[in-house]
Amino acid sequence: MMHFLLLLSRQGKLRLQKWFTPVTEREKKKVIREMTLMVLACPPRSCNFLLWRDLKIVYKRYASLYFCCGLGDQDNELLTLEVLQRYVELLDQYFGNVCELDIIFNFEKAYFILDEFLVGGEILETSKTVVGIAMEEAETLQEVTHTHSHLSVTHLPKYLNMFLLFSQQTMEEYMSKPTY
């Protein structure tokens, strides 16, 4: 089972954290700190698998975000790479050309999507369309309109950096932000 899933920005800021085991706040901070150090220090094109304490760490970089998760002993690392890929695709399906800003400003949506995909450290739904439909219906129920472009469900090549194409607005917004 997956023990945790973290999204870290390139500057080391936490963008999303999901813990599948009971962990104290203090311990969480410690883990986040250590993950940040470990994962951000890895050179590009290095192996995506690390060993840390008794967990296997699988990380993947998508544009400016590092997706990092801790696995148990029996878990398949290659499959976890596919899980991370799938999550990114789900985010992209929902937000349309998703970028880090989308996840910052709509973090609760990112969590909702995650909860339709992973539960209790295990994969819940293996079909992208089902997750998409569930999200839409929940949104309707919530009666909050959220504009997002519909992308057809295509499987993108896994090594393509999906976020290279920023929309014009978000690019401007992004450039005007102070870097820290």
Next chain:
Amino acid sequence: MSPSVRLQEMIRVIRGARTQGEERGVIQRECAAIRAQFRQADNGTRSHNLAKLLYVHMLGYPAHFGQMECVRLIASPRYNEKRVGYLGAMMLLDEKQDASLLITNSIKNDLSHSSQYVQSLALCTLACMGSAEMCRDLAPEIDRLLRASNSYIKKKAALCAVHMVRKVPELGELFTPAARSLLSEKNHGVLHGAVVLITELCERNPDTLEQFRKAVPELVLMMKGLVMSGYSPEHNVAGISDPFLQVRILRLLRILGRNNDTASDAMNDLLAQVATNTDSSKTAGSAVLYETVLTVMDIKSESGLRVLAVNILGRFLLNNDRNIRYISMTSLQKIVQTDHNAVQRHRGTIVDCLKDQDASVKRRALELSLALVSAVNIRSLMKELLLFLSSCPPELRAHTTSGIFNAAERYAPSQRWHIDTILHVLTTAGGDVRDETVPNLIQLITTATELHCYTVHKLYRALITDISVQSLVQVACWCIGEYGDLLLRGECEETEPVQVTEDDVLDALETVLQSHMSSPATRGFALTATMKLSTRITHNVDRIRSIVSIYGSCIDVELQQRAVEYNALFKKYDHMRAAVLERMPVIDKSSPGHTNGESAGGTIKELEPAKLTQEIVLPQEPSNQVCDLLDLLGDSGEPFQPSPSLSSTAPGPASSTAGGDLLDLLGGLDVTPAPPSVTVYEKNGVTLKLQTDRQTDTGMTVTLTATNSTDGDITGLTLQAAVPKSVQLQMKAPSGDVIPAHGLGQVTQTVLLNNPNKVSLKIRVRVCYTSQSSVCQDTVQIDSFPSTAW
């Protein structure tokens, strides 16, 4: 203003803060506003305030005051508020918080809600942070949902059940029937959840495992369907149909097939099919293949399938993708013990991976290379490992050095090679070796008697080059102290000799003594070595005398003590100096007191005068295993070394005695407590009697008497004895080695025993003799001694 914009507005403001202090100020203001809002009555903005609080929490600021708000929001009838409330519960509450108990009731109600999206919120939260009590409370609800609901809820209920079983294993029995029936579902999400649940149940309960073995054919069919099915757009990932489900099924099959022939047979075909048909050009396919290989290796698969699996791993090893290579090496590591030859074939590629840039790949390659070392490939592999050591990342160095030492110890083709290897490691990475390396190396050097000259030359050269590596310097000092005369002689067969003068050698040692880089232990080594040289050199004894007297007032207490004692050796006990400082005997690896490098200086004081009492180790084998007698007396493989004062003739060639006879002998052994003299061995007309005589509280004299009742003389009689570790044994010279025929004479030999620890005394005696021109050798063990002993 739309509420969600307020959240985004806040995020914008926080991100706009230029310094950490400014950010903290903004957040404090916002938190104060949120707290105020929480205290107010419901005004439709609660969910957004909680959302804001959750954002602040993610930045790392305390948010515990939001816990009660979560509880309240969860109880709200509005979906959007529930949604945020449950999210908050998952982020802020965990089972350790008291507030988590308060949501149990809400969850219970929501599990039976009319809307499946509300049900799913409750299920998700329960599966994420449900405590043991909550799980016990709500388990029947989950079981109900597992049976009668739509697929959307069923899959969530399945994973919720998984969480419950992890928290409260006894609940497994409750879920087993429902899990079984879920296997016939068509929906992939539900199937996946069912397989995960069954895996969890089987891992925890062997009876459930037995039950689910019957489901193997069903699982095989399911898997076949996935592999052979055409393109299914909904579940397709890079040409593989639902790799997530495939991997989970394979994992379950692994557990079911382990240690079970029937189950393993049932899945052989399927595994072969998956292994051959899966396209591994993309990660999804490789993931499935990887899981297949793991399954094949773990169950009782037929050999053809195993070969196929190892070949897949071999292919992976040549893949350009680092991840695939890493995976391959991880799997090979698991099977290197059982399928050693198969893995050996890939040794070349694995060794190449040692040169990879990536740290994870390097680590895997190192582990695997160390596991692949064998007597055949030791030389070439060690070259690679030493090359690796010179460029390896610091976190791997300690592991590498200890691995190299272990390998060298087990498979060294020659002593010189062994010593060279250790010296190479010490020069390259001496700072990362274990502490026992120094005494181990010293012991190795002493046993390699022909190489003393070579070793001391090499070490001297290393010493004058660099004195920063403490372990190397310690060994070098010790060697120079011991074999300094060989160094000064200036001739060596094995290597180019150095022309050194006594002054050079003393200079080197003094440099070590005075250098601030030397640790106190190293300086102790150097001082002792200097002292030892006083008997090995001829001209500069005065220099040594002055060095030693200077250190008599050294601040370091250990050095001071040594110096003062050596001074005393010069002054009052000069007549003993030569004897005290003479060449040390070969260090017996298994004897105590020689395991600490520190004692190298101390052993000079421990040196006993010429007649040493040998401590002979009693082997651990039970008394009725008498196959190879040479193994008997020396559990570390050291050949038995009789002390100089023992019987003069060497033991005869080992002839394996009929175990049966000896067993009978021991069975017939009747050591009665009363008479002081017992017959311990009687065979071929030779009788051996044992008589004990208690001398002191811990000391005993044992007399062995041998008589001969045959027609011919018994010649070449030798007796050897072994006792437990803490007992000291001293054998006196026998009265002779010929026993006259017809019982006309006898041979006696006295053995002195000292048992300071009062352990239970056992003695094993090996008797060798030639009778009627045939050599006989037997061993007897005496376990109980007359009660007058102690």
